[in-house]
Amino acid sequence: MDKPRGRSLRFLPDPDRTGHARMPSSIRQGRRVILSLQYLRALAAVGVVLFHQFQSVSPVFRVGKYGVGLFFIISGIIMVSLTEGRTIRPLNFYVDRVTRVAPMYWIATAATFVLASVGICTPSIYSHGIGHLLLSCLFVPSPNEHGVMMPTLFIGWTLNYEMFFYLVFGALLLMPGRYRLPVLALIFLSLAVCGVVVPQGGDLLRFYTSPYLLEFLAGCCLGAIFGLNLAKLRPWPTAGLVAALVGAMIGAGFVFPLLFSGAATVFLVAMLMWIERQDLMPTLPFALMLGNASYSIYLFQQVAFDAAQAALRLLHYGPGLHTVPTRCAAVILAIATGVAVYRSVESPLTKRIRRVIDGTQRASDPSGKGTAPARV
Template sequence: MKTLYGIQYLRAFAALAVVFFHAAERSGGHFRIGAAGVDVFFVISGFIMWTMSERRPVTPLRFVLDRLQRIAPSYWIVTAIMIGGAVVGLFPNLKLTTSHIFGSLLFIPLRSPNDSNEIWPVLVQGWTLNFEMFFYVIFAACLFLPQRLRLGSLIGVFVAFVIAGVIIHPQSPLLVTYTRPIILEFVAGAVLGQLWLKGNIPGFGLGLALMVAAIGGFAAIEILSLEFNEITCGPLAIALVLGMVSVERSGRLPQIAPLTYLGNGSYSIYLWHTLAISVVVKLAASTPIPSDVVAFLGAIAGTVLGIFAYELVEKPLRNLLRNFSWRRARPSPA
């Protein structure tokens, strides 16, 4: 599948939004709307998974293995760094339990020993990966079905989970996670992917209007301190992704190399940025530097660390695992 530059741009902006959200939060500032980058990521994930599977058919097992190979190694490395840092005292406020460590590594939602009200892994931002893995498992199961039934089945399963959550009000971390309405953002992305493949998307004018409306909606939530959750941010994220792919389909979207690169490195930026932000905030704690400046410096440091991790960790790991998989997949000589 050819590169969709608009999707890469959105991945870049979503990652940077989350970076600035955490940088502001940890320096005593405020950029709440940056967390909506997660909603954009989820819609994009559904879009990419659907279009990839439709254009390049794959078995359910191969799909799951490919997703694990793409997601897990970098996440495990950062989680190991967090655990090691806590053990030697670098993160004195981080409490560890055996069950929480294993749950984090296996993408099982558990309540954090640091805050029992939150369902967080050791690496806090890894909570989104619990949703991603859930989506991958259900998506892989739908690949067993005839092609014509997959999208409807995917929608039905996710809607059923959300309805079940509304009815039973679950308390277990597993069911609380998997019945949140935010999971519908993956399905919405898959629907957008199907519309894109069929060519049933708006033209340039309406696509641009959708993007402007979405960005305006996000800005209004931040400026007016409106209610912030997947119910308000989900539709805006869907409109933003639909608008972007519509503009790109029109052929009027410029190719911006730096944004494409940041989009490629967005996963590493997302995973690693909080480590650098924590260092910057700690170094600035005893200085008179204003919190806004600390947040900006932390965001820059977090982004730079993510880029280094992309080049030095993610890409080499991906190439290594790809070569390993290729060798194992080759038929034995007669």
């Protein structure tokens, strides 16, 4: 087996790290930062922001919508990489994921709900209902009062998929490691096929049988191929398995068209991870910063857009966010807002929550038997 290479093993700031190194919780023990994935997170977040502002300006920016699939693939890579070869309790996994994802999502959802209540947000998009707000915060897909199947914070539909992936993946931690990926593949492929066989099902059935689930699966396959140090297998087996995965996705694309773009995304991710494996990935502080802040950028982009629109109304600027200069300003504002929220809220809040969780886990399992060391 190839030895890990230097840059793949750097400890760098990361949105899933707390900076509290004394006793990390089990899912985060031995966490390594993969620079290529951080840069891809930045690309995904900025791409989605550009898509939301410029999709009607030029077809070029419509490629940004594939940032969602990129997030899903990265999520699959990280979950497999962090749990492979380790004994992790499902409860610890769920606590880690919920505390990582939910607090900032709830804050962004609350901000959106308040903006909608005072009429700043577009009423045809946002929900004012308390019941729908609660379902949104619980990551339960449901139609709002306008009949639109989206949570209070509309981009939160992707988080509903994330949490479903975590729910299934966490349950599979009860199995021996060698069975997890095959069983996950069986579950997600069965659900996707069900969506094809029963196309007239209700909204909830359509949601949970979406081929988006297969992008998580593809990410899990990449995680199993590369491993946490990017050097799990020798170069040619790695390249062959990646080629087989991309080919399988292209073939499946004739049934699930979403997988054509998914195959291209998997190839991009694998290529950058391969470059980093060869120790050729430079450290780019600005891209790393955007990668760290990608979750907040994604969550708070619409809040920034609505604030920009409200400011333009106060200035009696009739065109609003329908000119290229104002759209550019809105994009810059969205990215700056996300970085500011990450630094002032997300990072310190996550550290504080995880210090509490780590202390609780030390008290409940002082022997540390709930986890095995990460294999890197």
